[in-house]
Amino acid sequence: MPDLMPRKTKKHQRNIVVDWLQYVVLRSALVFVFVFDVQTILNFACLLGSLLWKHYTRGRERALHNLRISFPDKDEAWLEAVGHRSFQHIVMLAADVLFTPRLVKKYNWRDYSRFKTAERAKWMIKEGKGMLMVAAHYANFEILGYMLGLFGYNIYSIARPFDNRFLNRYLYGVRQRAGQRIIDKKGASRLMGQIIAEGATLCFIADQDAGRKGVFVDFFGRKASTYKSIALLAMAYHLPIGVGYSRRVGNRFFFEIGVNRIIMPDEWADKDDPMTWITAEYTRAIERFVREDPSQYWWLHRRWKHRPKGEIPDTEQVWAHINAVVSRSGEPRQAEQTRR
Numbered sequence: 001m002p003d004l005m006p007r008k009t010k011k012h013q014r015n016i017v018v019d020w021l022q023y024v025v026l027r028s029a030l031v032f033v034f035v036f037d038v039q040t041i042l043n044f045a046c047l048l049g050s051l052l053w054k055h056y057t058r059g060r061e062r063a064l065h066n067l068r069i070s071f072p073d074k075d076e077a078w079l080e081a082v083g084h085r086s087f088q089h090i091v092m093l094a095a096d097v098l099f100t101p102r103l104v105k106k107y108n109w110r111d112y113s114r115f116k117t118a119e120r121a122k123w124m125i126k127e128g129k130g131m132l133m134v135a136a137h138y139a140n141f142e143i144l145g146y147m148l149g150l151f152g153y154n155i156y157s158i159a160r161p162f163d164n165r166f167l168n169r170y171l172y173g174v175r176q177r178a179g180q181r182i183i184d185k186k187g188a189s190r191l192m193g194q195i196i197a198e199g200a201t202l203c204f205i206a207d208q209d210a211g212r213k214g215v216f217v218d219f220f221g222r223k224a225s226t227y228k229s230i231a232l233l234a235m236a237y238h239l240p241i242g243v244g245y246s247r248r249v250g251n252r253f254f255f256e257i258g259v260n261r262i263i264m265p266d267e268w269a270d271k272d273d274p275m276t277w278i279t280a281e282y283t284r285a286i287e288r289f290v291r292e293d294p295s296q297y298w299w300l301h302r303r304w305k306h307r308p309k310g311e312i313p314d315t316e317q318v319w320a321h322i323n324a325v326v327s328r329s330g331e332p333r334q335a336e337q338t339r340r
Contacts, residue, residue, distance in 0.1 A: 014163060023166035030098065038099045038253045045095045046251070049088030056087075063087070063299035070220035071294070085295035089139060089248065096140040099253065101174060104143075106150060113147065113246075116258040121242040124262070125153050128199035132234055132241045134206035136286045137298035139248045140255055145203055147257065149181070154200040160185045189229075196237050204230055207286055209305045216308045217280040219287055225306045231278035238265045241278065243285035247293060261285035 033041060053060055063083040071079065104112050115122075124131055125148065133155070135141045145157045161184045162168035172182055183191060195202060206227070207219075214225035234241050243261040248254070263281055268274035290297045 014165075019164040019166055022164055023170065026167065027170070033098070034102075038095065038103060041095045041099070042092055042251065042253060045091040046088045049091040050084065052091065053084045053087040059300050060087075062302070066299045066303065067294075069222060082295045083299055086297060086299050089296050090298060090300065092248070093140055093142065096253065097142050097171070097174060100143055100146055103253065104146065104150065109147065109150070112253055113143070113255045113257055116256050118244070118257060118259045121244070121259040121262060122153075124240060124242070125155065125201045128154060130196045130199050130237060130239050131201040132230060132239050133201055133203045133244055134230060134241060134282050134286070135203070135244050135246075136207040136290065137205065137301060138245055138286075138290060139296040140246045141205065143246050143255055144244050144257065145182075148201075148203075154198070155203055156181045156183050156195055156200055157203040158183055158185055158205075192233065196233075196239070202233075206230060206282060207303060209302055212306050212309075214306070215276055215279050217276065217283050219283050219303065222304055223308050223311070224283070224304050226279050226283060228275060228279065230282070231275045234263075234265070234278060235268070235274055240264050241282055243282050243289075245286075245289045247289070247296060258289070260289050 060083065063086060064079055067074075067079045067083055071082075074082075121131075121133070125133075133144070135144055145155060148155045159182050162171065183195075192202065207224075208227070210225040210227040212225070215228050215231075216223040217226050218224070219226075230241070233239065241263040242259045243263075244257070244259045247256045247258075249256055261282065263278060267281075268277050271277040
């Protein structure tokens, strides 16, 4: 009988020659990409996103599964349309990252963006008393840090480095060109105290699965494992937390940038479990702006991968895992017949 438990795999050792060749291919391709205007590249990105939706079967099914449970009242046509558009937004982000430093300057930022309900957060960051900003895998989340860096705000973004060191160096350079400072996630904890002491703002992407040790809070009607570190940091240093987003308008390189919630320290002072309350509160704020246009969220990623201890497993996920395992062992038909 095949083993139904996922196996731990050894970390793959990088091949420096392959990594360098990947970097060379990317830089060569960009020479061709930058011949065209951004709208042409965004249209092409939509085409690539459609192809990804069509041919990346496992990712498409994962996205549809997440959408079905998050929006149980919607029909299949709506779910397909939202999932398809979500894949397009993922590919469009790559074009956004590359073109942002070339296009967006201090003198023309209004041609590419508008701010909505963000003034209070901007003044709080400018005061230099320290703050945390959280965002999600939604539309062009990268431009949030870029815009703040462009205007000289003292901010640091926490990010996971790319495995390919050559690509990582180049793409970090692109992201930092306007003054945004990026800290690798692995070494961030050693620097946080120093950064907060200087009154800077720390920016996080806060909608990633945190594994079995995360705190489970509601997100679209399901418990989602969420990192404790943001809430613990806010509690330890008495810092407010802003919840920000960037939403694409139409099919263009134009974004609405907003902050839909600022959580102040006195709000959790009387809570029995402030860490859980803070985490649940900013997660609720993320859900609110995602619901305004769900097609811009990354339904592809495994936000609900880990489940609370003792929860009854989701039937569809269990059978998907069983079928994947038995497919590798050459017994897919038998598993399907057993399910029926």
